[in-house]
Amino acid sequence: MLIRHNYTKTIPSNEITPESVYKERRELMKLAASAVALAATPLFGALNYEREKTSRGLKPTSFDQITTYNNFYEYSTDKESPARLAKNLKTRPWTMSIGGEVQKKVTLDIDQLLKLIPAQERIYRFRCVEGWSMVVPWVGIPLASVLKHVGLTSKSKFVEFQTLFDPKQFPAQRESFGSISFPYREGLRIDEAMNPLTLLAVGLYGKELLPQNGAPIRLVVPWKYGFKSIKSIVSITLRETPSHTTWNDMAPKEYGFFANVNPTVDHPRWSQARERPLGSFFKQDTLMFNGYEKEVAHMYKGVNLRKFF
Amino acid sequence: MRVLIWLGALLPLLYAALRFSVEFHPQWLYDGLVYLEGYVHLVLTRTPTDPLKFLSDLVGNSALWLLALTLLVTPLRSYIGINLLKYRRLLGLFAFFYALIHALMFIGIDQQFDLFGVQHEVMTKPFIAFGMGAFLILFLMALTSSKKLFAKFRSWHKLVYIAVVLIAIHYLMSHKTITLTNVTVVGTLFLLLALRLVKR
Numbered sequence: 001m002l003i004r005h006n007y008t009k010t011i012p013s014n015e016i017t018p019e020s021v022y023k024e025r026r027e028l029m030k031l032a033a034s035a036v037a038l039a040a041t042p043l044f045g046a047l048n049y050e051r052e053k054t055s056r057g058l059k060p061t062s063f064d065q066i067t068t069y070n071n072f073y074e075y076s077t078d079k080e081s082p083a084r085l086a087k088n089l090k091t092r093p094w095t096m097s098i099g100g101e102v103q104k105k106v107t108l109d110i111d112q113l114l115k116l117i118p119a120q121e122r123i124y125r126f127r128c129v130e131g132w133s134m135v136v137p138w139v140g141i142p143l144a145s146v147l148k149h150v151g152l153t154s155k156s157k158f159v160e161f162q163t164l165f166d167p168k169q170f171p172a173q174r175e176s177f178g179s180i181s182f183p184y185r186e187g188l189r190i191d192e193a194m195n196p197l198t199l200l201a202v203g204l205y206g207k208e209l210l211p212q213n214g215a216p217i218r219l220v221v222p223w224k225y226g227f228k229s230i231k232s233i234v235s236i237t238l239r240e241t242p243s244h245t246t247w248n249d250m251a252p253k254e255y256g257f258f259a260n261v262n263p264t265v266d267h268p269r270w271s272q273a274r275e276r277p278l279g280s281f282f283k284q285d286t287l288m289f290n291g292y293e294k295e296v297a298h299m300y301k302g303v304n305l306r307k308f309f
Numbered sequence: 310m311r312v313l314i315w316l317g318a319l320l321p322l323l324y325a326a327l328r329f330s331v332e333f334h335p336q337w338l339y340d341g342l343v344y345l346e347g348y349v350h351l352v353l354t355r356t357p358t359d360p361l362k363f364l365s366d367l368v369g370n371s372a373l374w375l376l377a378l379t380l381l382v383t384p385l386r387s388y389i390g391i392n393l394l395k396y397r398r399l400l401g402l403f404a405f406f407y408a409l410i411h412a413l414m415f416i417g418i419d420q421q422f423d424l425f426g427v428q429h430e431v432m433t434k435p436f437i438a439f440g441m442g443a444f445l446i447l448f449l450m451a452l453t454s455s456k457k458l459f460a461k462f463r464s465w466h467k468l469v470y471i472a473v474v475l476i477a478i479h480y481l482m483s484h485k486t487i488t489l490t491n492v493t494v495v496g497t498l499f500l501l502l503a504l505r506l507v508k509r
Contacts, residue, residue, distance in 0.1 A: 069358040077488050080352060130485065132359050179486035250486075269436040269482055271419070276361050283361070283418065 047203045049119040049139045058123050061134035063205045065278050070212045071128065072231060074163065074170035077179050086211035089169055089232070094216045100160070100237035103151025110216050114202065116149065117141040121206075122199055122220070127261045127290045129225035133275040138220055139203035144194045152190070152238065159193040160243030161186045161219055162235045180246055186219065186230040187243035187257065191299050197222055197292060200233075223292040225259040256309040260300070261290035265309050314396055318403040321371040324351075325364060331356045361418060368410040369483075373476055373494075375404035376447075377501050380473065384504040398454055405451040412444045436482040443475035473502055 072082040096113070099105040108116075119139050127133040147159075165183035167173040173182045192198065199220040202209060209215035214231025221228050227247050237243070247255035254268055263273045263286040274283040289296050300308075327342070331354055334342070342353040357363035382397045415437075420426040430437045446468045453462035477495045484491055 065358050068355070073486075077484075077486055079358075080355075132362065177489050179488055266433070269434055271430065274419075276359055278358050279356075279360070281360050 045207050047119055047139050047206060047208060049121050049203070049206070052121040052123050052137070056123070058125065058135045060123060060137045060205075061278050066134060066136055066204060067210050067212060069134075069278060071130075071226065072212055072214070073180050074172050074182065074184065074232075075212075076172060082212040083210075085171060089211035089215060091208075091211065091216040094234075096217060096233055096236065098146070098150045098236045098238075100239050101153050101155040101157075102147075102238050103153060106150055110202070113141070113146070113217075117145045119202060122197075122201075122222075124197075124199075124220060124222035125287075125290050125292075126220075126222065126226055126229075127275060127286065129227055129255065129259065129267060129272075131270060131272070131275055132278055133284075133286075134278045136204055136220075137206075138199060138201040139206060140199040140201035140220060142196060143198045143200050143219070144196065146200060146236075147193060147238075150238075155240045156238040157190050158239045158242050159188045159190060160235075160237040160239055161188075161230045161233050162237075163230055164232045164234045180250055184230060184246050185244055186228055187245045188221065188228075189242075189299075190238075192221070192296075195296060195299070197295050223261055223289040223296045225255075225261060227255065228259050258300075258305075258308055260296075260305065260309070261286060262288060262305055262309065264288075265306055310393075310396060311399070314399055314403075318371075318375060318400070321367050321407070325367055327353060328355070328357055328363070329360070361414070365411060365414050368407040368414070369480075372404050372407035372411060372447075373480060373498070375400055375407065376469070376473060376476065377498055379404065379469070380501040380505045384501075388504075398459075401447075402451060402454060405447045408444050408447050412441070415440075436479065439475045439479040439482070443472040443479060446472040446475075470502060470506065473498060 068083045069079050070082040071079060072086065075082040075085040092111075094110045095107050096110065097105070097107045119141055121137060121139050123135065123137045125133060126136050143159075147156075163182075163184040164170070165173060170182070172179065188198070199222075201214070201218050201220045202216060204213060209218065211232075214229075217233050218231040219229045219233065228245075242257060245257060247259075248257050261272075266272050272286060275286045276283055287293070331339075334354075339354060346353050379397050379400045382393050382400070385391045385393060416422060416424075416427055420430065427441075431441050432438075450466055450469065453459060453465060459466070477498050481487060481491055481495060
């Protein structure tokens, strides 16, 4: 428990609501205006988005592999079943509430949200804590834009996310001999949430997300292990204290709150030094912060990453 | 009977070959497998997405079940009167064969034959230590499985009971969460162990 609360002190309050927030609001208004044009186009699977300019030399994993190899414990603990079981997830209408320590609490319809903030493509590495990895061309909106939209306060220090709890749609939520406890919860520190890399994904390969990938809206935090990237989000709560997170609650010695990809800190049961890219017979070295050291390392300066894993 | 055991024990390899050759299947085979998929709870027509994990799990599970079968030989004889004693060695050797692939995948692919790396993993991770311990026991048993050596090292083969317990723990630890299936598998293993240990 001590471990979980210590790092609240590591970020000074003045870093929490950057000055740039209200400056960028003007830019957001411009974006909103351009979004009106997009709004006229109906969404039938295909998404309107701004293409990624550089793929950084990453070759995306095939659509087939990304959509048939999924950890989605609300359906099953095996990875091939979610694609089969998730077909009928009702993803429209879908609302996501944003509350807690914010300037204005809102409940956003996902289509409205997409009109408000235009989607963009982000080709990211995705590294699972189990030791496999893939490259996904996500389409999404920066979480920071959404949080700026609701307005942060000096008390917004952590963000909590929750997956839909609906035993009618999620078979594993009906089982008593469960694998993990539901609803699935995840959390980020506010600077992590505001990092430009952090994405709320609504699609991949230019199309709306399929249910097994966390439709209609999911988190993507590319420098952290995949379990942080919570699926099918219904609520985002800004908090002053760290939130509970599902895997950390279940096995705190194995899954940390931070869960930053780190080849030098092993999982107690297996090494994290290398990874198996999906479809490949060969392993490759895992990169510090999953290759996003330049963008994120500054947030963990002076932090003992072995202790706060 | 011997042929049957050979065929049965090689099924996992056949299954792997089938999964990895999906792209080259003639249409009739593919259609046939799709039809079969409707009846058996097995994926047959998809190249494994995570090949290393697929192979490692397949050979690991095969070793576990073949070893379980060797435990069944004595109870089958004393309770039902079916004597398969002369095939037990073959079953055990097949179990070792799959365990060997499993261990070599870890040593060769995971650790790239870095023996200090292997040692480090064994020393720091109980999960790996249990698996390696079980493998060493099977290795010892395979080495002393010839008629001549078995006569001499017969009592050593009792170590198999420890190997089974180690494998059960290793198997449970290989999953992120424990499901009903996992519990059933381990339950079956312990049931067989109990049947074997309680003689007559």
